[in-house]
Amino acid sequence: EPEVTQTPSHQVTQMGQEVILRCVPISNHLYFYWYRQILGQKVEFLVSFYNNEISEKSEIFDDQFSVERPDGSNFTLKIRSTKLEDSAMYFCASSEVKELFFGEGSRLTVL
Amino acid sequence: DQQVKQNSPSLSVQEGRISILNCDYTNSMFDYFLWYKKYPAEGPTFLISISSIKDKNEDGRFTVFLNKSAKHLSLHIVPSQPGDSAVYFCAARSDQTGANNLFFGTGTRLTVIP
Numbered sequence: 037e038p039e040v041t042q043t044p045s046h047q048v049t050q051m052g053q054e055v056i057l058r059c060v061p062i063s064n065h066l067y068f069y070w071y072r073q074i075l076g077q078k079v080e081f082l083v084s085f086y087n088n089e090i091s092e093k094s095e096i097f098d099d100q101f102s103v104e105r106p107d108g109s110n111f112t113l114k115i116r117s118t119k120l121e122d123s124a125m126y127f128c129a130s131s132e133v134k135e136l137f138f139g140e141g142s143r144l145t146v147l
Numbered sequence: 148d149q150q151v152k153q154n155s156p157s158l159s160v161q162e163g164r165i166s167i168l169n170c171d172y173t174n175s176m177f178d179y180f181l182w183y184k185k186y187p188a189e190g191p192t193f194l195i196s197i198s199s200i201k202d203k204n205e206d207g208r209f210t211v212f213l214n215k216s217a218k219h220l221s222l223h224i225v226p227s228q229p230g231d232s233a234v235y236f237c238a239a240r241s242d243q244t245g246a247n248n249l250f251f252g253t254g255t256r257l258t259v260i261p
Contacts, residue, residue: 079251127190138190
């Protein structure tokens with residue numbers, strides 16, 4: 037069964053460093069998303085991407101965040117200068133129509 | 148801004164009995180609702196969905212009920228199995244606005260006791 041894959045599964049970084057989280061969405065899906073879940077809190081929407089551009093973004097997705105689809109398969113989330121409060125599980129998702137399919141997540145720990 | 152609320156953080160049910168997970172929403176523009184199941188250290192897995200034009204959708208042991216006037220939906224699992232133990236998230240979206248992101252509730256941890 038096709039699935040969304042994410043790398044790395046866990047990344048530890050120092051505050052102020054740049055981080056890139058990678059995702060390979062399901063191949064025939066057209067919509068791509070990043071969500072995050074801070075420990076003990078709800079899953080929060082960050083950004084959606086369609087037709088090679090951002091279609092929506094939340095208040096969380098400020099200038100420190102960017103997304104890119106550098107080739108036909110990868111979808112990346114970059115955090116330019118990480119802060120302690122960026123520590124969370126980051127989930128990539130893709131969809132064909134309405135149901136989102138999520139990857140297993142990348143745990144980011146900012147020290 | 149809690150547009151989707153799951154007021155029960157946890158629920159314990161005996162194996163074989165019915166599990167009922169509840170969800171309330173405040174945004175009347177929401178017209179499509181989904182339930183996701185999440186195991187620790189894994190991403191949410193899609194379970195079942197319902198459009199606002201329906202009031203019930205069934206898939207095997209899982210049934211979702213929607214009460215639009217009360218802005219309430221519920222997920223019924225019957226019979227409950229130990230493998231159903233997980234965190235269940237309710238999510239909603241609005242096709243009317245053209246937005247395609249999901250708004251999630253805070254989740255309910257279901258424990259099915261053998």
